[in-house]
Amino acid sequence: MRYVMVGPNEEWSGFVHFRLVETVAQTDLHLTYTSRQTASANLPSPRRVLVLGATGTIGAATVRELLKRRHEVVCFVRGGGIVARRNAVELLQGAEVRTGDVTDPQWLAQACSGSGPFDALVSCMASRTGEPEDAWAIDYKAHADALAVAKDAGVSQMVLLSAICVQRPQLPFQHAKLAFEKLLIDSDLTYSIVRPTAFFKSLSGQIDRLKRGKPFVVFGDGKLTSCKPISDRDLACYIAECLEDPRLHNKVLPIGGPGDAITPKQQGEYLFSLLGREPRFRHVPVALLRVIAEGLGGLGMVIPAMAKKAALARIGLYYATESMLVFDPKTGQFDQSATPSFGSETLFEHYSKVIKGEISNDRGAHSVF
Numbered sequence: 001m002r003y004v005m006v007g008p009n010e011e012w013s014g015f016v017h018f019r020l021v022e023t024v025a026q027t028d029l030h031l032t033y034t035s036r037q038t039a040s041a042n043l044p045s046p047r048r049v050l051v052l053g054a055t056g057t058i059g060a061a062t063v064r065e066l067l068k069r070r071h072e073v074v075c076f077v078r079g080g081g082i083v084a085r086r087n088a089v090e091l092l093q094g095a096e097v098r099t100g101d102v103t104d105p106q107w108l109a110q111a112c113s114g115s116g117p118f119d120a121l122v123s124c125m126a127s128r129t130g131e132p133e134d135a136w137a138i139d140y141k142a143h144a145d146a147l148a149v150a151k152d153a154g155v156s157q158m159v160l161l162s163a164i165c166v167q168r169p170q171l172p173f174q175h176a177k178l179a180f181e182k183l184l185i186d187s188d189l190t191y192s193i194v195r196p197t198a199f200f201k202s203l204s205g206q207i208d209r210l211k212r213g214k215p216f217v218v219f220g221d222g223k224l225t226s227c228k229p230i231s232d233r234d235l236a237c238y239i240a241e242c243l244e245d246p247r248l249h250n251k252v253l254p255i256g257g258p259g260d261a262i263t264p265k266q267q268g269e270y271l272f273s274l275l276g277r278e279p280r281f282r283h284v285p286v287a288l289l290r291v292i293a294e295g296l297g298g299l300g301m302v303i304p305a306m307a308k309k310a311a312l313a314r315i316g317l318y319y320a321t322e323s324m325l326v327f328d329p330k331t332g333q334f335d336q337s338a339t340p341s342f343g344s345e346t347l348f349e350h351y352s353k354v355i356k357g358e359i360s361n362d363r364g365a366h367s368v369f
């Protein structure tokens with residue numbers, strides 16, 4: 001059995017209060033089914049599920065998966081949100097969509113009542129900017145309110161989409177996510193906290209510049225970090241499994257996609273091979289990124305507009321130096337073998353389909369984290 005420490009840090013609560021939480025045993029991690037198999041396996045009895053963040057990349061995929069499994073899905077989306085403005089109804093076809101201010105507990109309570117009880121709450125909602133104020137408002141406060149409202153309405157289970165990077169928190173949005181994880185763990189709801197590694201969209205940002213003949217940009221030698229990318233559909237399947245599989249209940253669940261961990265260098269090499277070109281890299285020293293982040297941070301103290309840029313630079317620096325794999329505090333190393341795999345879709349298949357034009361490189365309203 002493995003354990004991770006979760007809980008707010010000093011900045012959040014003024015005191016250190018970590019709690020050991022059971023994570024999935026390594027033997028359980030390589031679940032004996034793939035996402036494709038589960039889709040056709042015996043379906044559990046349909047449940048009534050309330051989904052937050054349904055208009056996001058993983059939220060929309062999760063809604064599709066829940067509907068495929070014949071659950072009744074009700075999505076609370078904000079009016080005027082980035083995707084909601086465009087095509088929430090089309091995107092979430094088959095689900096009931098209720099539009100309002102998801103951050104307003106009164107609206108939430110009202111929207112929750114009146115049409116029968118919900119069995120579970122699934123949240124893929126997250127700050128789109130990652131800026132401190134937005135992160136605390138969405139990743140913490142809106143979730144805390146939704147949890148309270150859901151509990152009052154009799155909901156007994158919650159599946160939360162979090163992120164693997166919260167295991168080594170340095171950024172405000174990571175602290176906000178951790179603070180809510182703790183609230184959820186301490187609630188009496190059955191919970192599954194899903195901490196995925198990198199999404200395909202986050203690793204596909206350089207395809208267009210490579211097509212234009214530009215080099216692939218890496219930090220350092222391009223091997224400083226690695227991750228086990230997971231596709232939107234596989235992650236959505238995993239989230240749906242969390243509702244249904246008791247082995248995934250009351251656990252913090254780091255999760256990656258199939259296969260070995262991949263470095264940025266390998267991503268670039270594979271893309272060049274698909275394009276039939278010699279690999280060409282531009283190496284950006286991490287020290288330069290650090291100087292930029294610190295410089296902008298200094299300027300941000302006097303020029304508010306610079307503070308936002310500094311926050312973005314810090315996020316960039318974090319991902320340039322931290323792997324999206326389970327971190328082993330004993331060895332002080334990221335450990336790909338301790339990072340569970342789920343699903344069947346690979347990043348390289350995805351790259352191949354994008355390059356061949358079989359799918360679009362739709363990265364949504366992508367943010368850097």
Ligand SMILES: NC(=O)c1ccc[n+]([C@@H]2O[C@H](COP(=O)([O-])OP(=O)(O)OC[C@H]3O[C@@H](n4cnc5c(N)ncnc54)[C@H](OP(=O)(O)O)[C@@H]3O)[C@@H](O)[C@H]2O)c1
Nearest residue numbers: 053055056057058078081082083125126163198199202369
């Ligand atoms: N990118 C990665 O590689 C990666 C890896 C691991 C974990 N994660 C984590 O995965 C999570 C979800 O990622 P994603 O890419 O699916 O997110 P996303 O596409 O940015 O979607 C965010 C969702 O939250 C909603 N939301 C944001 N602010 C809101 C507000 N003020 N009121 C109501 N709804 C609001 C958005 O609604 P609108 O459509 O209305 O804006 C959208 O539905 C994040 O927590 C992220 O940290 C990401």
